[in-house]
Amino acid sequence: AASAGALISIAADSIFMRQGGSIGAATVVNQSGEVAPDKFQSFMRSTMRATAEAKGKVAVVVDGDTTYKWRRDPRIAEAMVDPSVYIEGVIDTGKVLTFTTEEAIQWGYCEGKAESGTELFEQVGLEDYTIVEFKPTIMDKTIGFLTNPMISGLLIMLIVAGLYFELQTPGVGFPLIMALIAATLYFAPLYVEGLAEHYELIIFIIGIVLIAIEVFAIPGFGVAGISGIILVVIGLTVAMIDNDIFRDVRPFSWIEVVRPLVVVSFSLFSGLVLSIVLSRKLITSPAFPGLALNSSLTQEEGYVGIDKHQKDMLGKEGIADTVLRPSGKVQIGEEIFDAVAEEGYINKGEAVMVTKDEAGQIYVMRK
Numbered sequence: 001a002a003s004a005g006a007l008i009s010i011a012a013d014s015i016f017m018r019q020g021g022s023i024g025a026a027t028v029v030n031q032s033g034e035v036a037p038d039k040f041q042s043f044m045r046s047t048m049r050a051t052a053e054a055k056g057k058v059a060v061v062v063d064g065d066t067t068y069k070w071r072r073d074p075r076i077a078e079a080m081v082d083p084s085v086y087i088e089g090v091i092d093t094g095k096v097l098t099f100t101t102e103e104a105i106q107w108g109y110c111e112g113k114a115e116s117g118t119e120l121f122e123q124v125g126l127e128d129y130t131i132v133e134f135k136p137t138i139m140d141k142t143i144g145f146l147t148n149p150m151i152s153g154l155l156i157m158l159i160v161a162g163l164y165f166e167l168q169t170p171g172v173g174f175p176l177i178m179a180l181i182a183a184t185l186y187f188a189p190l191y192v193e194g195l196a197e198h199y200e201l202i203i204f205i206i207g208i209v210l211i212a213i214e215v216f217a218i219p220g221f222g223v224a225g226i227s228g229i230i231l232v233v234i235g236l237t238v239a240m241i242d243n244d245i246f247r248d249v250r251p252f253s254w255i256e257v258v259r260p261l262v263v264v265s266f267s268l269f270s271g272l273v274l275s276i277v278l279s280r281k282l283i284t285s286p287a288f289p290g291l292a293l294n295s296s297l298t299q300e301e302g303y304v305g306i307d308k309h310q311k312d313m314l315g316k317e318g319i320a321d322t323v324l325r326p327s328g329k330v331q332i333g334e335e336i337f338d339a340v341a342e343e344g345y346i347n348k349g350e351a352v353m354v355t356k357d358e359a360g361q362i363y364v365m366r367k
């Protein structure tokens with residue numbers, strides 16, 4: 001039993017070990033195996049001492065005199081954490097204490113040896129017992145599967161692909177449903193495992209909303225879009241991180257932050273690239289002829305691509321029928337036209353003049 005296993009063992013009423021076993025080495029380390037700062041060592045030292053003290057003292061009769069000694073010596077428990085502790089005949093300074101089975105029995109940290117559960121029960125005189133073994137349920141296995149970093153990465157790619165294809169098609173369809181299912185499968189297991197919290201999901205949703213605003217409401221790509229992408233990355237990344245490292249419950253380790261960030265960033269980028277490539281393949285694929293319009297719309301058949309009357313508006317004056325940000329509508333005479341402001345925004349009611357007509361689009365400027 002090492003590290004937390006040593007602490008759990010000391011807390012037990014009785015400790016039995018196999019021949020060749022060991023107990024100790026409870027120094028706090030991070031995931032990289034590096035020794036944590038003394039703040040955490042101090043907490044672990046006091047926890048080990050307090051746990052040993054909780055086992056109380058036992059009476060010892062020596063030459064007719066009764067004295068009391070610790071059942072489990074707190075200094076020995078502390079030496080399992082702190083290499084600076086010196087105990088004569090037990091451990092020198094500079095070494096973390098670990099007992100073998102025989103040593104643990106000698107110093108009161110083991111009640112006996114047993115090679116199996118049956119032998120242990122015989123030694124303690126227990127006859128009527130039931131052994132209960134932990135067996136993962138289907139739910140446990142499912143959660144373990146979905147929280148695997150590789151599966152989490154694939155779910156992120158499905159979220160990106162679903163949103164991308166949904167933006168390419170009108171209405172609410174299968175791509176959006178797929179993205180919602182993938183997002184649920186991504187966040188739900190992390191909630192159950194206690195990794196994700198409400199604020200992480202809120203950050204993710206706000207990021208999606210900002211990206212949607214950028215795409216549908218604000219021309220170009222600016223602060224809203226960039227902020228949305230950053231929030232989506234933060235929400236997905238932090239959901240994979242155990243929040244205890246932010247609460248100072250245990251040592252902070254950058255690897256716990258960098259690893260999820262790499263998974264999320266790579267998955268988002270890969271999902272976007274694959275979505276773009278796949279969308280082009282599907283459009284040109286004969287297996288999906290309905291995804292793209294292949295027929296020609298000719299003028300002889302009555303189809304007109306551009307209203308030629310707009311070209312007659314060049315140089316004419318009118319007023320902004322709506323706010324132009326920079327797109328909007330203008331009124332010229334009795335007619336309403338879609339228009340784009342060449343410079344900045346134009347408020348409703350301001351006088352404008354048509355400066356050019358390109359690709360069927362009128363451009364105006366403030367008069």
